[in-house]
Amino acid sequence: MRLNPHINFGGRCEEAFQFYAATLGSTPNTMLTWGDSPMSQQVPAEWQQKICHASMGVGESELAGVDDPFEQYEPLRGFQLVLELDEQSEAGRVFATLAQNGRVILPMQTTFWSGMYGIVLDQFGLRWEVQVALRHSE
Numbered sequence: 001m002r003l004n005p006h007i008n009f010g011g012r013c014e015e016a017f018q019f020y021a022a023t024l025g026s027t028p029n030t031m032l033t034w035g036d037s038p039m040s041q042q043v044p045a046e047w048q049q050k051i052c053h054a055s056m057g058v059g060e061s062e063l064a065g066v067d068d069p070f071e072q073y074e075p076l077r078g079f080q081l082v083l084e085l086d087e088q089s090e091a092g093r094v095f096a097t098l099a100q101n102g103r104v105i106l107p108m109q110t111t112f113w114s115g116m117y118g119i120v121l122d123q124f125g126l127r128w129e130v131q132v133a134l135r136h137s138e
Contacts, residue, residue: 005081006064008074009124013051013067016124020063021056023097024083029062030055034069043069058083080119080127088116088132095130098122 009016017028034040035048043050050067085091095108101123108118108130116132 002061004062004064006066007076007126008068008072009051009065010075011050011067012124013054013065016126017051017054017056017063017065019122019124020058023094024058026056026058028054028056034067076125076127080129082129082131084131084133086132091116091130091132095120095128098128098130 007016014031017031021027030053031051032053033049034043034052037052039052040048047067047069050069052066054065056063083094085094092108095118099120099122103121104118105121105127106117106119108116111117113134114131115134117129118131119127119129121127
């Protein structure tokens with residue numbers, strides 16, 4: 001069993017996935033626009049180039065996303081993604097990159113469960129916990 005998040009970006013999905021791919025050293029697997037989908041006639045003309053389905057691997061997980069043209073978009077709240085890295089230097093780099101044009105909620109610091117841990121709200125409204133497992137940072 002796997003649990004893979006599927007995030008609604010409200011019109012900025014492609015930009016978000018390109019940013020996450022560059023930040024996390026990945027490549028989007030899928031970047032299907034509404035105009036290229038079987039539902040192209042059901043979305044407004046201004047949404048034809050927006051994303052119907054995007055996906056990319058993040059370690060052993062997959063992140064999926066969509067731009068929802070059906071007035072269902074609500075800003076994300078009530079959860080955050082936990083990104084665990086092996087090296088403090090890489091965790092610091094990823095955290096700093098995610099914080100660009102975003103907001104640091106909890107600066108990177110040592111905790112009793114992690115050698116390095118912080119929380120950031122990125123420019124797309126997604127909240128990330130970035131951490132190095134204590135076993136990797138001793």
